[in-house]
Amino acid sequence: MKTYVFSLGILLMLSFSLAGMTWTAALTLRRTSDRFGPLTAIAIGFASLIVLIAALAWSVPVREAA
Template sequence: MKTYVFCTGVLLMLSFSLAGMTWAAALTLRGASNRFGPLTAVAIGFTSLIVLIAALAWSVPAREAA
């Protein structure tokens, strides 16, 4: 597989994950605050995306030296 195809797929996966997490947070916060709701939803989306990336990076085994 070409590197740019893989990288494009990973970027699409992360952007769709961010969109989904932001949407879920916005639905949850809809009744809480009209003023800071969208900003809080984006912050929650970015925070959960960083946690997801950290968990994925931690779960990958270390590469052995040749």
């Protein structure tokens, strides 16, 4: 598989994950308050995306130097 095709797939996966997490946070926050809802939902989406990326990076095994 070409590197750019794989990279594009990863970027699409992360963008869809961010959209889903932001949408879920917005639905949850809509029940509590409307004042800071959209901004807080975006912040929660980005924070959870960073946690997801860190978990994925941590789960990848270390490459051995050849």
